Amino acid sequence: MHDHSSGEQSDGANLEQLRQRIDHIDSELIRLISERAQCAQSVARVKLAEDPEALFYRPEREAQVLKRVMALNPGPLPSEELARLFREMMSACLALEQPIRVAYLGPEGTFTQQAALKHFGDSAVDIPLPAIDEVFREVESGAAHYGVVPVENSTEGVVNNTLDSFMDTSLRICGEVVLRIHHHLLVGENTRRDRISRIYSHAQSLAQCRKWLDAHYPHAERVAVSSNAEAARLVRSEWHSAAIAGDMAARRYELSHLAEKIEDLPDNSTRFLIIGNHDVPPSGEDKTSLVAAMRNQPGALHDLLEPFHRHSIDMTRLESRPSRHGVWNYVFFIDFKGHQDDPLVRAALEEVRLRAAEIRMLGSYPVGVL
Structure with a gap:
C-alpha cells in the first residue's frame, strides 16, 4: 500500500x-x-x-x-x-508622447484596419474612411499622421485605386504590412444555411473564393460591395444572406461562422502600404518604390530596367498603368530592395532619371517585420 x-x-x-x-x-x-x-x-x-x-x-x-x-x-x-x-x-x-492618428480604408472590421493595428498597435487612434482616395486626402491635410491602404493581393494582383492615388500626391510610403488573409462565410442569427440566396463581399474577395462558391453556393447571387466589413454590416440586419469577411468583421458585427478559410489558395495574402508626409532614414533592410513615365519609343521599358540589372538591384514588383497625359502612354510602378540613399541605388537612379521622361520617388521604407 x-x-x-x-x-x-x-x-x-x-x-x-x-x-x-x-x-x-x-x-x-x-x-x-x-x-x-x-x-x-x-x-x-x-x-x-x-x-x-x-x-x-x-x-x-x-x-x-x-x-x-x-x-x-x-x-x-x-x-x-x-x-x-x-x-x-x-x-x-x-x-504617452503623442497618440498617432491613422486613417484606413473602412468601415470598422476591414482587413485594412487589421493591418493598421498590426503595424501601429492598439494604442493608435484609427480613423475609418469609405474610400482609398479619402485616406490619401486625410493624411495630406494633416488630419491623420499616417494612412493604411491595400496595394496588392497574392491572388488577384494590384489594387488600381491605390496606384492611381499615388499619381496625384506628394505623400511618401513609410512602411509596409503583409497580412495573411483568411475568408469566412458569415451569417446573422436569422439566416438559415439552406436559405442563403445572396452573398456579399468585396469584389476581390469574391474572386478569391470563386471556386469554393461555385462548389457550395452556385445559385446564390454574388453582390460586390465597398468592403468586407460593409458586407458584414449588411448581413447583420438581413435574412437569407451571407457575407465573406474576416474574424475582425465577424466580431464587430456579431456574426457566426458557417464555413472557415474558404479562400481558393491557402497562401492568400495582401500587402498594405503605410503613407505619410516624410521620408524615412535607412533601417538596414529597406525597400524603395517609385513611379516612372517613359517616352513612347521602342525599347523604352528595357532602357528603364537595364540600370537596375547592371547594378545588381533586386526588383520585387513592376506594374504599368495608363498615363493621364497622352493616349497609349504608360507609367510604371517599381519596387526594389534597398534604400534610395544606398550608393548602388543612387547610381542606378541617376541613370534612370536620364532615360525616363519623369520619375518620382514614392519613398524608401523598412521591409515589413511582422
Whole structure:
C-alpha cells in the first residue's frame, strides 16, 4: 500500500513555488515596462527641446527594435509572438508622447484596419474612411499622421485605386504590412444555411473564393460591395444572406461562422502600404518604390530596367498603368530592395532619371517585420 499524501503535498508545494516565481517575474516586468515608458517620455522631451516639430514615430527605429527582439529571442515563445508583444508595448509608450492618428480604408472590421493595428498597435487612434482616395486626402491635410491602404493581393494582383492615388500626391510610403488573409462565410442569427440566396463581399474577395462558391453556393447571387466589413454590416440586419469577411468583421458585427478559410489558395495574402508626409532614414533592410513615365519609343521599358540589372538591384514588383497625359502612354510602378540613399541605388537612379521622361520617388521604407 502506497502513501500518496507526501507526493501530493510535494506537488502542491512545487506549484506554490512556481506561482510565487511567476508573481516575482510579473513584478519585475511591471517595473521594467514602467521604466521603459519613463525613458520614452524623456526621449520625447529631448526631441521637443531640439525641434518643436519633431517626429515621435520613427518607422526605421521600430523596425530595428523588432528585428533585434526577434534575434535575441531564446524561446519558448515564437519570435513573431514576442515581437507582437513589444509592438504593443511600443505603441502604448508612443501614445504617452503623442497618440498617432491613422486613417484606413473602412468601415470598422476591414482587413485594412487589421493591418493598421498590426503595424501601429492598439494604442493608435484609427480613423475609418469609405474610400482609398479619402485616406490619401486625410493624411495630406494633416488630419491623420499616417494612412493604411491595400496595394496588392497574392491572388488577384494590384489594387488600381491605390496606384492611381499615388499619381496625384506628394505623400511618401513609410512602411509596409503583409497580412495573411483568411475568408469566412458569415451569417446573422436569422439566416438559415439552406436559405442563403445572396452573398456579399468585396469584389476581390469574391474572386478569391470563386471556386469554393461555385462548389457550395452556385445559385446564390454574388453582390460586390465597398468592403468586407460593409458586407458584414449588411448581413447583420438581413435574412437569407451571407457575407465573406474576416474574424475582425465577424466580431464587430456579431456574426457566426458557417464555413472557415474558404479562400481558393491557402497562401492568400495582401500587402498594405503605410503613407505619410516624410521620408524615412535607412533601417538596414529597406525597400524603395517609385513611379516612372517613359517616352513612347521602342525599347523604352528595357532602357528603364537595364540600370537596375547592371547594378545588381533586386526588383520585387513592376506594374504599368495608363498615363493621364497622352493616349497609349504608360507609367510604371517599381519596387526594389534597398534604400534610395544606398550608393548602388543612387547610381542606378541617376541613370534612370536620364532615360525616363519623369520619375518620382514614392519613398524608401523598412521591409515589413511582422
